[in-house]
Amino acid sequence: MTVREEFALAVRARMPLIALVTPEEQRAEALVLRPVADEWRAGRLFVWSITEGMVERDPEGGDRARIPAPDPLAALDVAAGYEEPALFVLRDFHHHLESAAVLRRLRDLASVLPVAGKNLVFLGPRFRTPDDLEKDVLVLDVPPPDFIELGRLVGEAQIAGRTPDGLPPAAREALARAMLGLTLGEAESVLARALVRDGAITARAVELVLAEKRHLVRRHGLIECLESRDGLDDVGGLAGLKHWLARREAAFGEAARDYGLPVPRGILLLGVQGCGKSLIAKAVSRAWAMPLLHLDLGRVFGKFVGESEAAMRRAIQTAEAAAPCVLWVDEIEKGFAGATVEAHDAGVGARVLGTFLTWMQEKEKPVFVVATANQIRGLPPELLRKGRFDELFFVDLPDTGEREQILAVHLRKRRRDPAGWDLADLARRTDGFTGAELEQVVVEGLHNAFADGRRPLAPTDLEQAAAEVVPLSVTMRETVAALRQWAATRARRAS
Ligand SMILES: Nc1ncnc2c1ncn2[C@@H]1O[C@H](COP(=O)(O)OP(=O)(O)OP(=O)(O)O)[C@@H](O)[C@H]1O
Ligand SMILES: [Mg+2]
Numbered sequence: 001m002t003v004r005e006e007f008a009l010a011v012r013a014r015m016p017l018i019a020l021v022t023p024e025e026q027r028a029e030a031l032v033l034r035p036v037a038d039e040w041r042a043g044r045l046f047v048w049s050i051t052e053g054m055v056e057r058d059p060e061g062g063d064r065a066r067i068p069a070p071d072p073l074a075a076l077d078v079a080a081g082y083e084e085p086a087l088f089v090l091r092d093f094h095h096h097l098e099s100a101a102v103l104r105r106l107r108d109l110a111s112v113l114p115v116a117g118k119n120l121v122f123l124g125p126r127f128r129t130p131d132d133l134e135k136d137v138l139v140l141d142v143p144p145p146d147f148i149e150l151g152r153l154v155g156e157a158q159i160a161g162r163t164p165d166g167l168p169p170a171a172r173e174a175l176a177r178a179m180l181g182l183t184l185g186e187a188e189s190v191l192a193r194a195l196v197r198d199g200a201i202t203a204r205a206v207e208l209v210l211a212e213k214r215h216l217v218r219r220h221g222l223i224e225c226l227e228s229r230d231g232l233d234d235v236g237g238l239a240g241l242k243h244w245l246a247r248r249e250a251a252f253g254e255a256a257r258d259y260g261l262p263v264p265r266g267i268l269l270l271g272v273q274g275c276g277k278s279l280i281a282k283a284v285s286r287a288w289a290m291p292l293l294h295l296d297l298g299r300v301f302g303k304f305v306g307e308s309e310a311a312m313r314r315a316i317q318t319a320e321a322a323a324p325c326v327l328w329v330d331e332i333e334k335g336f337a338g339a340t341v342e343a344h345d346a347g348v349g350a351r352v353l354g355t356f357l358t359w360m361q362e363k364e365k366p367v368f369v370v371a372t373a374n375q376i377r378g379l380p381p382e383l384l385r386k387g388r389f390d391e392l393f394f395v396d397l398p399d400t401g402e403r404e405q406i407l408a409v410h411l412r413k414r415r416r417d418p419a420g421w422d423l424a425d426l427a428r429r430t431d432g433f434t435g436a437e438l439e440q441v442v443v444e445g446l447h448n449a450f451a452d453g454r455r456p457l458a459p460t461d462l463e464q465a466a467a468e469v470v471p472l473s474v475t476m477r478e479t480v481a482a483l484r485q486w487a488a489t490r491a492r493r494a495s
Pocket of ligand 1: 235238
């Protein structure tokens, strides 16, 4: 049911008091209040605020009549004394619900208003039902604009920019999808800025959307919003994982909902250090044009006991407000290390983990979780159960072909064209190297050439650099072997 339908139902069912929670008063008026007043209250809609008194609105949203009502009790008197069925909207009334007189008057009205076909509507960004009114108030959230509304908005902006055909349908859908979670005002402001900057609505407007979401997230604290420079092209190897991700992207769209697909939940990446787990999290966000939110579990648990659960809930809310987004939970096994049975934290860790798991299982918002872990020890088994993550991937050391790709990625990143070089040979010499170590080989090679009179990089520089690295897989042979063995039967290979 849409909020308008729910609201209409409440009005018809003669709920005396209804709270509409939204920071967007005008939108709520146009989307919900006006149509319902027209259909069920003969168009009679009054809006009260402490600054303007009680104003009767005409169907076009203008003011028809103004009745002085300088305080909340006076506003309630106007509603009580009015002779016809009507909706009375009370703005910011949550500030006045502390008063005993106002509460008493509301309780009296709750029994007489329905008979006369009148409803009081509390409209504001916040509402908490006072205990005394618990049975009489229905609270409805007005959700931010949906995909269709945002798509329409993009269309209008394109016309305003005189480039109605400037954006291919897929890019238009991607832009509307990226804007999900913004209020109408924020979405309009983003599009206006795009028009000013680019002269038209182009695919680049997505950058402004992501910046707007970063501002939203920054206000909350526990979650940090990162900017990713790396796309999936900057990830060498891991073809299986990349293929899986490419097939999931479309599953965020409207067509997938209509088809009956659930929103993707997320993936857990388990693997050897330095092989690209964190890199993948960043690349996904960039490839899907979604903001990258980084949840620091250390900070969630860093608070004093008792607050951690609230902190986790708040982090989840923040992520949902920025959805669609990628939520990156790095080193999840360390974060939840305290959540095991023998933990000495009075069960706080277990409860925070429980909050997280329940959310993973039930979430409907498009928050794609990318969790990473490089140890099995400390990884709570509950995390691995079906229904939490869509898939558990094992990120192994790169094989020869993958090493070649990773070397090429890092050469290109440093504006060196690897074409014509025998990278296959270098790849064979770097058996057991992680992605991070291969990057180090490229950087070291460049240092050598630079120090040697700034001459052009030569293949021998890389060979020399590679010869000097002692790969982690050698120093940590047992750990890597144990990880592989564990993952062999439990995880899908990312390569
Ligand atoms: N597959 C890869 N393709 C390209 N670069 C890679 C790859 N794997 C690692 N790298 C390089 O190594 C760096 C470090 O890798 P990353 O941080 O993703 O490793 P990780 O698996 O998260 O390791 P850790 O377990 O230590 O967190 C990356 O920023 C990237 O530059
Ligand atoms: Mg990492």
